[in-house]
Amino acid sequence: MKSKIVKLLIFIGILAAANVLASFLFFRWDLTQEKRYTISDATKKLLQNLDEQVTIKVYMTGDFPAGFERLERAIQETLESFSDYGGVNLAYRFIEPKDSKVQEELIQKGLIPTNLFANEDGKRTERLVFPGAILVYDGKEYPVQLLKGNSSASSEERLNQSYEGVEFELASAIRRLTQKERKRVGILVGHTKVPPQRFSDFLANLQQNYDLYFDVQNPDSWEKGDLLVIPKPDTPFTDDEKYRLDQFVMRGGKLLMFIDGARVDSISLEGTFAQPLDLNLDDLLFKYGCRVNQNLVKDLSCAMIPLNVGNMGDKPQIKPMPWRFFPLINNFGKHPIVRNLDAIYTRFPSTIDTVEAPGIVKTPLLLTSKYTQIRKAPALVAYNEARQQPDPKDYNTGEKDIAVLLEGSFTSLFNNRLLPNDPRTATFIGKGKPTKMIVVSDGDLIVNDIDYKRGAPLPLGYDRLSEKTFANKDFALYALDYLMDSEGLITARNKQVTLRPLDKLRLKEERTQWQLLNLLGPLAFIGILGGVWQWWRKRKYATK
Structure with missing residues (x-):
């Protein structure tokens, strides 16, 4: 009798100790695949x-x-x-x-x-x-x-x-x-003619998480931030500005660039020519591992534009027509920035090529569909093209990158270029700290439209014709978060849950038997378990 009491007390003590230990230690097993x-x-x-x-x-x-x-x-x-x-x-x-x-x-x-x-x-x-x-x-x-x-x-x-x-x-x-400490993001608006109102939705969302400052054509301010955003530049960078950008990257600064390869001004039915856009950044980007080409992408997967297709009586007929210079990007690389992202609305994007750069990892983020055609600038762009029925055989250049992530320790473009008496040699850095940058070959990707009746900006990615908001803002914010996220919180976007749907045909045919199994199975199991228990007790305690 005493031994049973001792065993009971030991059991109770173990349970109590386990509960005390559990209050200080936490663990769980995730057995899902x-x-x-x-x-x-x-x-x-x-x-x-x-x-x-x-x-x-x-x-x-x-x-x-x-x-x-x-x-x-x-x-x-x-x-x-x-x-x-x-x-x-x-x-x-x-x-x-x-x-x-x-x-x-x-x-x-x-x-x-x-x-x-x-x-x-x-x-x-x-x-x-x-x-x-x-x-x-x-x-x-x-x-x-x-x-x-x-x-x-x-x-x-x-x-x-x-x-x-x-x-x-x-x-x-x-x-x-x-967050207690906010990182600083510089916006290089000194090289764009786009009015600030057209960037307002993007900037308003950035202000929720970061402290913003604007260069206003003052390169000295570039060093004050952790990241620089270059939004749709349309005037060339000077050699001194290019040097400052290079040294900003060498010190570990991040870049998020939305730049065009070709300039497209006003368009008419008859058309205008898209001209090559020289921003004086080609050699810098080439050194870092990519090249924005001076061309335009036409894609069969594209947005619509309203077009006058003729008159009915004295009234024009306005119909939505596919505008292949406005690709809808729904093809993404394998990266948490673009995982499960909705389609992205682009306007006159160019292609990006990756080139050899030692120690740099290049990851495509946004890609066109495989049904594309490339127009090298200068190229004629006319609204009348929207009326024409395209021949898929002419759209055969395959998938093209329009956004690329570059990661690693970059080498300065100005290695062995500075003269010994140049005062910049005292602070020059030839091999940079590990950092990362994203280059997007569509400056309009972060440009929002304007509701001119209300005088208010529309959401970034909003298309008036389809009344749909595309994922432009999500992409831009995820891209910036990844560049600035030192703790890796965005890796949570890598979580993958596999759908395992039931066989509906088999479920319909075998529905009754599975219902009976689920209803009677537990009762039968409990009955069998009880019978075995009673048989064991009778065998153990039966008088011999």
Whole structure:
């Protein structure tokens, strides 16, 4: 009897010790093939260093179809993992926004609703759902859209892409709200004639995360920042400015360049010539590992433009026509910047070639479709081309890069070029620190349109004709975040969850037997287990 009591006390002591130990130590096993329940090290570090509470209000909850339920469950599972590392400094709750006033408030705060259609009692119903969240920290609010992905994918695939992006979207929003030190981004507007209003949406989003300054044709200010953005330059850089750019890169500075290979001014039905654009940067970029070609890309995958195709009576007929000088980019490289990204709207892009540069890793980010045609500048550009039916045989130059990521230790263009008596030799750096840059061969990619009736800028990537907002802003912000992200938070975008759909035909044919198995199987198992248990007890305690 005493031995049984001792064993019981030892067992209780082990349980108590295990509970005490568990309160100090935390671990979990993720047995899924894709590690879908494992968050990145950068996210863990971010959550563990929170000094005040972040409250996450998720508005995606309620009675949803299976795909939306899966996304809701992914959000909940991600937030549970977040709370394991954030502790008391991370709180969350799910709210179903049924009231119309609440819905209007959410729209005003920046959450975009989605129309959800369903059949209830034989009737088709429609309601607004808000697949997003509002983060609150230190009196500040930040909206997060959680339904993302490529619009050309099926609804099931897009929901799965949203599933994969939940961690990054929430973690990056937490970083925006909680960051204490803001990095500096310089905008080189001194070389562009595009009015500031046309960059306003891009700049407004940058200001949420970074301190901005503008060069205003003052190269001395370039050294003050961590990254320089070169937005659609149309005047050449001087040799002195090129030297300053080179030494900025040598000191570890980052570059994000949106530059054209050809200049296209006003266009008429009869046309105008696209002229080669010389920015005096060709030798610098060639030294770093790429070349922006002086040409234009025509792509069968393209946007539409409104065109007068003739008169009906005394009124012109305006119809949308495919404009192959405006490629829609829906072909991406393998990199977290562009993973699960929606299509991107471009205007008169040029091609980029990568060239040999020792120690530099080159990663294509944006690529055209394989149905392309290259027009070398000077090239005739006429709206009347939109009326012509293209011959696919003429669009055979294949996929072309229009955005490239370069990473590594760059070699200065000015090695062995400075004279001994040049005062710049005292501070000259011939081999740079490891850094990275992105070159995009379309200056218009970050130029937003203007609503001239209201005098207000339209969202970056918004197309008036299709009334769709393309992913230009997402690409630009993800690209800049990757360049500035020293902790690697963007690697969370690499998460991949494989869809494993059921065989619908087999499910239909075998539906009854699987239902019976699921219903009667557990009961039969419990019955067998109980029978074995009773047989064992009778055998053990039966009198001999």
